[in-house]
Amino acid sequence: ALIAVLPGDGIGPEVVAQGTRLLKAVAERFGHSFELVEAPMGGVAIDLTGAPLPPETLALCQRADAVLLGAVGGPKWDPPAKVRPEQGLLALRKELGLYANLRPVAPFPALHDTSTLKPEVLRGVDLLVVRELTGGIYFGEKRREEDRAFDACVYTVDEVVRVVRDAASLARARRKRLTSVDKANVLETSRLWRAVTERVIREEFPDIELKHMLVDACAMHLIKRPADFDVIVTENMFGDILTDEAAMLSGSIGMLPSASLGANRRGLYEPIHGSAPDIAGRGVANPYGTLLSVAMLLRHSLGLEEEARAVESAVAASLEAGVLTADLVPPGTRPVATQEAGWAV
Amino acid sequence: ALIAVLPGDGIGPEVVAQGTRLLKAVAERFGHSFELVEAPMGGVAIDLTGAPLPPETLALCQRADAVLLGAVGGPKWDPPAKVRPEQGLLALRKELGLYANLRPVAPFPALHDTSTLKPEVLRGVDLLVVRELTGGIYFGEKRREEDRAFDACVYTVDEVVRVVRDAASLARARRKRLTSVDKANVLETSRLWRAVTERVIREEFPDIELKHMLVDACAMHLIKRPADFDVIVTENMFGDILTDEAAMLSGSIGMLPSASLGANRRGLYEPIHGSAPDIAGRGVANPYGTLLSVAMLLRHSLGLEEEARAVESAVAASLEAGVLTADLVPPGTRPVATQEAGWAV
Ligand SMILES: CC(C)[C@H](C(=O)O)[C@@H](O)C(=O)O
Ligand SMILES: CC(C)[C@H](C(=O)O)[C@@H](O)C(=O)O
Numbered sequence: 001a002l003i004a005v006l007p008g009d010g011i012g013p014e015v016v017a018q019g020t021r022l023l024k025a026v027a028e029r030f031g032h033s034f035e036l037v038e039a040p041m042g043g044v045a046i047d048l049t050g051a052p053l054p055p056e057t058l059a060l061c062q063r064a065d066a067v068l069l070g071a072v073g074g075p076k077w078d079p080p081a082k083v084r085p086e087q088g089l090l091a092l093r094k095e096l097g098l099y100a101n102l103r104p105v106a107p108f109p110a111l112h113d114t115s116t117l118k119p120e121v122l123r124g125v126d127l128l129v130v131r132e133l134t135g136g137i138y139f140g141e142k143r144r145e146e147d148r149a150f151d152a153c154v155y156t157v158d159e160v161v162r163v164v165r166d167a168a169s170l171a172r173a174r175r176k177r178l179t180s181v182d183k184a185n186v187l188e189t190s191r192l193w194r195a196v197t198e199r200v201i202r203e204e205f206p207d208i209e210l211k212h213m214l215v216d217a218c219a220m221h222l223i224k225r226p227a228d229f230d231v232i233v234t235e236n237m238f239g240d241i242l243t244d245e246a247a248m249l250s251g252s253i254g255m256l257p258s259a260s261l262g263a264n265r266r267g268l269y270e271p272i273h274g275s276a277p278d279i280a281g282r283g284v285a286n287p288y289g290t291l292l293s294v295a296m297l298l299r300h301s302l303g304l305e306e307e308a309r310a311v312e313s314a315v316a317a318s319l320e321a322g323v324l325t326a327d328l329v330p331p332g333t334r335p336v337a338t339q340e341a342g343w344a345v
Numbered sequence: 346a347l348i349a350v351l352p353g354d355g356i357g358p359e360v361v362a363q364g365t366r367l368l369k370a371v372a373e374r375f376g377h378s379f380e381l382v383e384a385p386m387g388g389v390a391i392d393l394t395g396a397p398l399p400p401e402t403l404a405l406c407q408r409a410d411a412v413l414l415g416a417v418g419g420p421k422w423d424p425p426a427k428v429r430p431e432q433g434l435l436a437l438r439k440e441l442g443l444y445a446n447l448r449p450v451a452p453f454p455a456l457h458d459t460s461t462l463k464p465e466v467l468r469g470v471d472l473l474v475v476r477e478l479t480g481g482i483y484f485g486e487k488r489r490e491e492d493r494a495f496d497a498c499v500y501t502v503d504e505v506v507r508v509v510r511d512a513a514s515l516a517r518a519r520r521k522r523l524t525s526v527d528k529a530n531v532l533e534t535s536r537l538w539r540a541v542t543e544r545v546i547r548e549e550f551p552d553i554e555l556k557h558m559l560v561d562a563c564a565m566h567l568i569k570r571p572a573d574f575d576v577i578v579t580e581n582m583f584g585d586i587l588t589d590e591a592a593m594l595s596g597s598i599g600m601l602p603s604a605s606l607g608a609n610r611r612g613l614y615e616p617i618h619g620s621a622p623d624i625a626g627r628g629v630a631n632p633y634g635t636l637l638s639v640a641m642l643l644r645h646s647l648g649l650e651e652e653a654r655a656v657e658s659a660v661a662a663s664l665e666a667g668v669l670t671a672d673l674v675p676p677g678t679r680p681v682a683t684q685e686a687g688w689a690v
Pocket of ligand 1: 073086089090240272530531561
């Protein structure tokens with residue numbers, strides 16, 4: 001299998017280094033051969049080539065079976081800069097047709113004390129957010145006139161159908177409950193979203209229990225009773241906000257993996273955290289989100305379920321053993337380095 | 346002073362009844378005379394007149410010094426219904442020019458155990474969200490074609506300037522720290538927002554410390570280190586989501602008041618919770634959010650600071666005394682009714 005590796009910016013290279021090390025270990029242990037090819041994307045690509053997603057990088061990703069990404073962005077390329085690292089990531093998602101972004105949140109018991117939420121609230125939390133990733137206000141027309149700015153949010157029926165289908169299929173293999181999140185009391189796109197979701201579930205997934213929830217109410221329920229959720233499906237921007245919030249259930253945003261999938265098995269895998277320029281280069285970043293992203297890569301793009309589970313068990317064991325990075329340790333305890341956590345897994 | 350009273354739907358009438366009772370008590374105790382005039386708005390107005398904001402109700406609000414509102418909405422008028430209660434609230438905000446929505450979050454120590462967050466995380470939390478209320482995607486053009494839907498998000502320089510000015514003035518009377526929340530790495534409206542905010546603070550509020558934060562990062566920080574925030578200023582939709590999330594810091598969304606203000610002193614005051622149709626009519630709703638909204642009304646529209654503080658102290662005392670509604674009591678304890686909490690204050 002060919003795996004494109006895009007370390008990106010900030011702590012990206014540090015966490016991705018642990019990811020590639022893990023991929024090599026899995027290949028050796030289970031007798032696979034993975035070809036890992038690195039390429040620049042994001043700020044590093046802007047510095048090298050002027051473009052956040054160079055054509056060679058895109059071509060490599062299109063050829064690959066899967067893409068492993070670190071993180072992109074940093075103050076060096078922030079607005080008002082016209083060419084920004086995030087444009088590379090957005091273009092990559094769009095070009096590869098990765099419309100479904102899976103963000104599972106299942107806090108490890110070993111980390112229940114790390115969260116700012118009470119441990120009893122975290123018990124039983126096992127939710128999966130499916131975020132629509134190539135539509136909505138992220139990709140609508142943008143305009144700037146002298147004294148006003150404009151962003152268009154657009155959704156088509158087909159865009160909603162395909163992501164809701166994926167989410168419902170995932171719910172079917174889990175607890176069969178789907179929460180669709182929108183703002184139907186205000187937005188036209190949300191009313192379309194709600195009507196289409198309603199129909200898809202009624203016609204194709206009568207065994208799935210569907211609930212609609214307003215995005216503001218969902219932001220509240222995620223903190224109040226997170227164990228109530230099974231699968232959540234929502235549009236691009238709401239998914240962005242709600243998953244960062246939900247990350248707090250797992251103790252640290254550094255813990256969370258994600259998979260971005262399209263119509264075929266090729267996928268893009270990345271931790272949901274950002275490039276964290278403030279701690280970059282110090283070897284203290286949490287690599288678990290990347291390691292768990294590798295597990296998702298093995299499962300979804302390579303069909304290696306046993307290998308994926310082995311990685312997830314190794315992460316759980318390493319957390320139980322107290323191998324905790326700076327974002328995870330209780331005050332007064334010595335954290336381990338990025339490398340050591342990677343090595344432990 | 347003339348105060349328009351709009352009970353609205355669901356639990357609205359129950360909580361507003363405690364609000365008007367409190368206003369009468371304040372008038373008597375401090376020797377004021379408040380004229381309270383009730384009018385229909387929301388679902389109840391649709392049922393009575395066909396319109397969610399009847400012209401008479403709007404005229405009354407325009408004449409009034411302040412408006413006290415309960416909540417609007419309910420399954421009876423949900424989409425696909427074409428005329429919806431929320432349209433009345435949105436039209437009222439727009440017609441009265443109430444562009445700045447103040448939502449303070451300062452959890453009462455007596456309720457620290459009620460929150461799903463750990464008490465030590467809540468210590469020192471005292472933040473104020475200033476949400477832009479009459480612009481953005483809420484009021485942009487909406488379109489529905491056969492197989493697609495469209496919402497426009499628009500912001501002008503003037504719309505950003507005025508709300509940022511208000512937020513900065515409020516920060517000046519507090520801890521002088523302002524966090525402006527946007528999604529400048531994706532949205533054109535956010536890049537305008539960020540540039541304008543930057544300029545207003547630099548030119549007019551050099552004493553205020555300004556920080557920009559992406560909305561996804563803010564959703565995380567509100568749960569991780571809420572005590573870090575002083576004043577947050579943000580656009581309409583982000584403010585909607587973040588304030589419902591922040592409400593969880595105070596133990597229950599039933600606790601939170603809000604004030605919507607414009608260019609003059611007239612304001613609209615409402616608890617941030619919804620109409621809660623599931624518990625309506627049972628006399629169990631939490632009236633504290635409404636009572637605290639009355640305090641904001643006294644302060645911002647009537648200039649009665651002493652009276653506002655008296656109300657806030659009475660709420661704190663009543664919580665300390667254990668006068669807790671169903672959403673606030675620990676499991677196994679008997680809650681008080683809406684009325685009793687109102688009476689206690
Ligand atoms: C970097 C940014 C464009 C991106 C997004 O908003 O999608 C990030 O926040 C994410 O969630 O993957
Ligand atoms: C009822 C709804 C239109 C409203 C909003 O989204 O503004 C409510 O959620 C609020 O926050 O006041």
